[in-house]
Amino acid sequence: MQQARTLILEYAAALxxxxxxxxxxxxxxxxxxxxxxxxGCLFIATGDHGPGGCAGLRPLTPGVCEMRRLYVRSRxxxxxxxxxxxxxxxxxxxxxRYTSMRLDTLPTMHIAIGLYRSLGFQPxxxxxxxxxxxxxxxxxxx
Numbered sequence: 001m002q003q004a005r006t007l008i009l010e011y012a013a014a015l016x017x018x019x020x021x022x023x024x025x026x027x028x029x030x031x032x033x034x035x036x037x038x039x040g041c042l043f044i045a046t047g048d049h050g051p052g053g054c055a056g057l058r059p060l061t062p063g064v065c066e067m068r069r070l071y072v073r074s075r076x077x078x079x080x081x082x083x084x085x086x087x088x089x090x091x092x093x094x095x096x097r098y099t100s101m102r103l104d105t106l107p108t109m110h111i112a113i114g115l116y117r118s119l120g121f122q123p124x125x126x127x128x129x130x131x132x133x134x135x136x137x138x139x140x141x142x
Contacts, residue, residue, distance in 0.1 A: 001042075008031075034058050035068075040057050063100060105138070
């Protein structure tokens with residue numbers, strides 16, 4: 001769990017925005033509670049140089065989950081880790097019988113947006129989760 005925590009903290013620092021609107025301090029203080037079974041989980045991907053990225057799955061409402069904290073360290077990019085992590089989260093959500101997966105991202109995250117679209121995510125209305133102004137919302141029917 002320490003590797004996942006470290007990766008999520010790196011992710012937060014790399015964003016360049018404060019995650020206070022998402023109650024990030026509470027999330028880290030209670031870590032990994034938001035991703036705990038039976039509704040959630042965490043994945044860590046290993047690249048050429050050790051732990052390279054992470055992604056989380058957490059429940060939102062009955063039947064609906066969220067892919068959260070998808071992050072790949074810069075030295076591990078271009079190895080397909082982001083896609084592998086996203087596919088693992090989607091497969092796990094289907095195995096847990098979720099019917100829909102949501103996520104939000106920043107409009108500046110062009111590579112992530114391309115990945116989400118390539119996996120079938122469609123633009124969606126805001127889901128009620130806290131997000132920064134201008135955030136983009138996506139949904140995948142599972």
